[in-house]
Amino acid sequence: MRTHYCGHLGEDDIGKRVSVCGWVAHRREHGEYLAFVDLRDYTGIIQCVVEGSIDVRPEWVLCITGTLRHRPVGTENEYLSTGMVEITDCELEVLSKASPPPFPVEDRIEADESLRMRYRFVDLRRPKMQSNLRLRSALLQSLRRGMVDRGFCEVDTPLLWTPTPEGAREFVVPSRLRRGEFYVLPQSPQIAKQLLMVSGIDRYFQIAKCLRDEDLRADRQFEFTQLDIEASFVEAEDIRNIVADVVLEAIEAVTGSDIGPVGVLTWKEAIDRFGTDKPDTRGGMELTDLTSCFAGTSARALSAPCVKAIVVPANHGDSPLSRNMLDGLVEHAKSLGGKGLAWFRVTRGEDGSLQLESPLVKFLDDEEQGGMVDVCHADSGDIILVVADEWRTACEVLGGIRVQLLNEVLLGISNGSGKSDTVVVPDYVSDASTASKERSLLWVTDFPLFDGVDDDGNFISAHHPFTMPHPDDVGMLEDNPLNVRSLAYDLVLDGWELGSGSIRIHDPDIQRNIFRLLGLSMEAASARFGFLLDAFDYGVPPHGGFAIGIDRLTALLAGEQSIRNVIAFPKTQTGYDPVTGAPKKLSPAVLSELGITVRSPHVGQ
RNA sequence: GGUCCUGUAGUGCAGCCUGGAGUGCACGUCGGCCUGUCAAGCCGAAGGUCGCGGGUUCAAAUCCCGUCAGGACCGCCA
Numbered sequence: 001m002r003t004h005y006c007g008h009l010g011e012d013d014i015g016k017r018v019s020v021c022g023w024v025a026h027r028r029e030h031g032e033y034l035a036f037v038d039l040r041d042y043t044g045i046i047q048c049v050v051e052g053s054i055d056v057r058p059e060w061v062l063c064i065t066g067t068l069r070h071r072p073v074g075t076e077n078e079y080l081s082t083g084m085v086e087i088t089d090c091e092l093e094v095l096s097k098a099s100p101p102p103f104p105v106e107d108r109i110e111a112d113e114s115l116r117m118r119y120r121f122v123d124l125r126r127p128k129m130q131s132n133l134r135l136r137s138a139l140l141q142s143l144r145r146g147m148v149d150r151g152f153c154e155v156d157t158p159l160l161w162t163p164t165p166e167g168a169r170e171f172v173v174p175s176r177l178r179r180g181e182f183y184v185l186p187q188s189p190q191i192a193k194q195l196l197m198v199s200g201i202d203r204y205f206q207i208a209k210c211l212r213d214e215d216l217r218a219d220r221q222f223e224f225t226q227l228d229i230e231a232s233f234v235e236a237e238d239i240r241n242i243v244a245d246v247v248l249e250a251i252e253a254v255t256g257s258d259i260g261p262v263g264v265l266t267w268k269e270a271i272d273r274f275g276t277d278k279p280d281t282r283g284g285m286e287l288t289d290l291t292s293c294f295a296g297t298s299a300r301a302l303s304a305p306c307v308k309a310i311v312v313p314a315n316h317g318d319s320p321l322s323r324n325m326l327d328g329l330v331e332h333a334k335s336l337g338g339k340g341l342a343w344f345r346v347t348r349g350e351d352g353s354l355q356l357e358s359p360l361v362k363f364l365d366d367e368e369q370g371g372m373v374d375v376c377h378a379d380s381g382d383i384i385l386v387v388a389d390e391w392r393t394a395c396e397v398l399g400g401i402r403v404q405l406l407n408e409v410l411l412g413i414s415n416g417s418g419k420s421d422t423v424v425v426p427d428y429v430s431d432a433s434t435a436s437k438e439r440s441l442l443w444v445t446d447f448p449l450f451d452g453v454d455d456d457g458n459f460i461s462a463h464h465p466f467t468m469p470h471p472d473d474v475g476m477l478e479d480n481p482l483n484v485r486s487l488a489y490d491l492v493l494d495g496w497e498l499g500s501g502s503i504r505i506h507d508p509d510i511q512r513n514i515f516r517l518l519g520l521s522m523e524a525a526s527a528r529f530g531f532l533l534d535a536f537d538y539g540v541p542p543h544g545g546f547a548i549g550i551d552r553l554t555a556l557l558a559g560e561q562s563i564r565n566v567i568a569f570p571k572t573q574t575g576y577d578p579v580t581g582a583p584k585k586l587s588p589a590v591l592s593e594l595g596i597t598v599r600s601p602h603v604g605q
Numbered sequence: 606g607g608u609c610c611u612g613u614a615g616u617g618c619a620g621c622c623u624g625g626a627g628u629g630c631a632c633g634u635c636g637g638c639c640u641g642u643c644a645a646g647c648c649g650a651a652g653g654u655c656g657c658g659g660g661u662u663c664a665a666a667u668c669c670c671g672u673c674a675g676g677a678c679c680g681c682c683a
Contacts, residue, residue, distance in 0.1 A: 026642095026643070026644075026645090028641090028642050028643065028645050028646095029639085029642095029645090030639060030640050030641070030642065030645080030646090031638075031639040031640060032639085032640085033639095033640050034639095034640040034641070034642085035640095035642090036641080036642055036643065036645085038643070045643095047642085047643065049641085049642095051640085057634095058633090071641090072641070074641085075641055075642075075643085077642095077643055079643085080643075083643090100615070100633070100634060101615095101616095101633095102615070102616075103615085103616055103617090103633095104616075104617095104632080104633075104644095106644080108644080109616075109617075109632085109644095110617075111616075111617080112611095112612090112616085112617085112675080113675065113676070114674070114675045114676085115616085115675095117675090167681095167682075167683090168681085168682055168683085169681085169682085187682095187683090188683080210683090212682065212683090213682095214681055214682040215680085215681060215682075217677085217678080217682090218676085218677070218678090220682070226683095331608090331609095332678090335607095335608065335609090335678075335679055336678095336679075337679085337680095463683075464683090490683080497683065499683075500683050501683095547683075549683080562676095572674090572675065572676085573675075573676065573677090574674085574675090576674095578675095
């Protein structure tokens, strides 16, 4: 049926009789004797010349057979990859007619997202979405190749699984054969892959679907894809090197740019300097510590165990933020859990000295004001934003403000889908290269082992209960557990957490101790994942692993702000699938067979 | 569970603050004209539950309350 793809035709093919298949992108009729049809497939668009009148409409599916020739001099189209040639003497076969599409199949038209979701099959025809899906495919292929080349063995693990202790809500699947009992869909293949280490698989990987019943976000869907990795007889450094190599290779393969090497920050440093455990190190505005400046301050707003600041640089000597924007930031700080946000405008007084303007200035003595300006290296026109609180809260609130400023106010990051006003069908490789620019790729290491204490006084795993404590800190497990670091590490790209991993506990004594601190009795532990503990009795190698979020990596490389744009059929924020209408009610017969009675919502609460 | 933004013709918007006839723009659709366009051009036509419900008012797209849907975020979540 087809001899060539539309976008592949070029001057080398001139003179050939060709057949192309695709969708009508545009049609231009010039009366009775001349018409043009632009036919589109995923590779691009080719112009076909029809001498006579035609009856075709946009998005009809055609097979066009004709002779390829040079376009007449002066009619070439430099914006089209096939713009030097055209198909003439066309025979048109209509393979399928089509209703007018609900929105134009072009990148340059911004269609409403809910409409795009409902007609996803049309949306995916758009060149940008095509390039996103193909970028994802190329990325997966490269990652898989990288793992296989390093001796990793791809193993499938079950989707019908058992509850595991990772903390996220799980999707539940009723059993028909064992009425009243349930499977859950895995939040990750974590325990399965640890079992595989006991089995001597040595190096495992899987491109795995993970399912978590948690609220959705721009970077979170119920179901997402991870490159899941586990290896035996390794240390954290080994895992990190493998992951870094594979990821850098894959990024270079699909974008053409080498963004290595991968930086390293400890968790404490990341929080201290950037106020987040997933810092985007681009854009400056690191956090400055002002605690010592306000050690004995009488300003109640700044009297706290920790005082942190960021300096927003002057914009051509002028204040970078209006009063309105500052008010917005104060609100944002509160929504992030801060008590507030203090701001100070730095100005130059009549005598040439730097002065501060702020509602708080009257509460600060000269030494405090001068100290703040000095420590911040602030200059006229700058704005100093200050949060005073416990160390972690102060850092994290200011970190959230920093992200807000970098994303929305200062950088004005484009979403990458806004196209220029050309008709070039973007080639996914070159498009991704354009989007890559400068990147911030780094490891965050030395996470705390515990995140805090729950209401019952038990410690909460920061990662999961099988994470190995840092060997240097094991002595603190009894006296000072919250300061114990773990052998867990995250990979962070441009401020997005790309993945995380750890060295696992393989020593039963340490594991028992951790369970105890987590408030998990051995009975409770063995009820939940006794099969893993059993397995560990039969010869467990030291092991550790990692998991990389494919959706996020693809979105970043594609220049997309939401992973929905790199997933073929995503769900909305309320978990609805606009294409199929899922989730739906089940018939009483089906429910009965499963032994399930549905209580209507809002009853019995 | 919460905060914020959006909802007007098939599509993308303007109108809303400051109430006065569904008021307008562009694209698309349909019809006509047009032999080198490429987001073709020109002429004409059709196309509306202003998301939905209630309230205020002589009068509501506009103001108020509620609700639904989509989105961003907090909580939650590797």
